[in-house]
Amino acid sequence: MSTTEHGTPTTTATADREVVVSRTIDAPRERVFEAFTEVRHLTQWWGPDGFTTTTRAFEFRVGGEWDFTMRGPDGTVYPEWISWTEITAPERIAFVHGESADDAKAFETVLTFAPDGAGTRIRMHTVFPTREQRDEAVEKYHAIEGGQQTLGNLAAYVASGG
């Protein structure tokens, strides 16, 4: 089951350099939180269909790191690095996410988990250092998704008058 927040994003000081994704997951909060805490869980769902992850190091604690690569359906390998800055079970996880530990373009993400009926509402709030870096990340992930049957392809198809 999935629900959405209606309307356009509210305007805040960081509105032009953030991305918010929220989603209701049909499972209790403890279980949803658990899926973020161990690599054996994360590898089962991280990334869109067809993506796989390979972990070099994983230590789920504040200051700990997840050093991994993500491989797309076309075989492209992307370096990924995450370091946790806050872990409050089962309600909140914050981390810095980039390509490596010395990535100057790393960005901060805060995940919050709230009970929503029998399910759990996840809100993922990512703030980039600048608007340009947000747009760059959007472009990068757009490239990551290249070739997949997504709504992006649908939009391209429609926009081209096909």
Place this chain on the structure above:
Amino acid sequence: MFNAIAEPQRREILALLRTGERPVTELAQELGLTQPGASKHLRVLREVGLVRDRKEGKHRVYGLDARGLRPVHEWSGGFAQFWNESFDRLDAYVQDLEQQHQEE
């Protein structure tokens, strides 16, 4: 806008409309939704400019609105879409996980 397409059934509606305009009754039937349910999704999609409607005889038909889809192209193929698709997989995975815990 991006929240409007985070909902899987609304994405399915957009995918169906790709093949051409359809009345709400047909969309509801294809997706196994009630007609008010389908109408509600269409209203959200229309409000954000992804879907337009017009009268055809006695009926109203819905189609894609290419103007609204341009910004979605920039966004949904990117970061937000990456996470929407990851959360689709997370949803399926934690339900399995919960099942396992209950069986233990």
